[in-house]
Amino acid sequence: MDHKRITFIIESDMQNAPLIGMSVNRLCLAAAFSTIEAFNIELCVVEAITNSIRHCYGGKVGHEVKVVLTFTKADIVLDICDIGPPMERDLLDRAVIQCPVGDNDNIESIAEGGRGLAIIKEIMDSVVYRSEGGENCLTLRKKLPVKEET
Amino acid sequence: MEIRQETINHVAVLSLEGRLDASSARDIKEKVSSLSRENRINLVIDMAGVDFIDSSGLGSLVSSLRTVNKLGGDIKISALQDQVRAVFELTRLHRIFGIYDDSTAAAMRF
Numbered sequence: 001m002d003h004k005r006i007t008f009i010i011e012s013d014m015q016n017a018p019l020i021g022m023s024v025n026r027l028c029l030a031a032a033f034s035t036i037e038a039f040n041i042e043l044c045v046v047e048a049i050t051n052s053i054r055h056c057y058g059g060k061v062g063h064e065v066k067v068v069l070t071f072t073k074a075d076i077v078l079d080i081c082d083i084g085p086p087m088e089r090d091l092l093d094r095a096v097i098q099c100p101v102g103d104n105d106n107i108e109s110i111a112e113g114g115r116g117l118a119i120i121k122e123i124m125d126s127v128v129y130r131s132e133g134g135e136n137c138l139t140l141r142k143k144l145p146v147k148e149e150t
Numbered sequence: 151m152e153i154r155q156e157t158i159n160h161v162a163v164l165s166l167e168g169r170l171d172a173s174s175a176r177d178i179k180e181k182v183s184s185l186s187r188e189n190r191i192n193l194v195i196d197m198a199g200v201d202f203i204d205s206s207g208l209g210s211l212v213s214s215l216r217t218v219n220k221l222g223g224d225i226k227i228s229a230l231q232d233q234v235r236a237v238f239e240l241t242r243l244h245r246i247f248g249i250y251d252d253s254t255a256a257a258m259r260f
Contacts, residue, residue, distance in 0.1 A: 014173040018202070039202075039233040046204050050172045100246050107219045107246070112212050115205035115241055122240055 012063040047116035048080035056082040086131035158257040167199035170207030182214035191223025198229035226256040
């Protein structure tokens with residue numbers, strides 16, 4: 001089998017997001033990602049889970065968030081899935097890191113939230129969202145580190 | 151998230167321990183709001199003990215900065231771990247917060 005796969009399911013409670021985040025981090029380290037890359041992938045998974053809980057489930061517990069991690073020969077692929085109202089259609093396309101101006105006069109113009117998807121897009125090689133049959137999945141993909149020849 | 155408070159150079163220093171994420175973001179906002187009601191509006195947030203931050207954690211710092219900024223205060227950040235510093239830089243928020251190597255250096259800048 002070319003793929004290795006593990007599925008995590010958590011209840012929609014923010015306290016549970018680190019359980020998957022830390023697990024993904026360790027698996028990334030085992031796959032030879034650097035410490036910073038593993039941290040960044042953990043960050044993306046936590047952001048996606050937080051989005052699911054906050055936006056699909058309105059921050060309420062009692063629902064499920066499923067994360068499927070797949071190692072292919074070339075990539076790590078993470079599907080973060082929820083069941084409920086889908087994300088606004090062009091939200092992913094519009095997500096970009098804003099460039100704040102560096103003085104305190106403009107603090108009010110700096111958004112408190114809304115950075116999650118932009119962070120994910122900045123870190124991962126590809127980000128795709130799909131909604132089918134009531135299930136919504138955000139698919140994140142990152143190329144595996146190139147192994148050095150010995 | 152644990153928050154420990156001390157005073158350096160008459161500045162309140164909040165030392166955070168743990169993950170600053172969606173489940174702990176409210177803690178820091180509430181702590182800063184509480185201090186601002188006592189007119190303690192120049193603060194250092196020492197993040198030596200923070201090994202993870204996400205956009206919710208960053209949002210709580212932006213919100214806290216707004217709170218004290220309205221009253222004429224400021225927040226300086228100290229002792230970021232490398233990965234956490236990288237998230238500040240990725241989101242360009244290192245341009246908004248004064249970032250220092252340690253809390254004493256940060257407190258002395260007020």
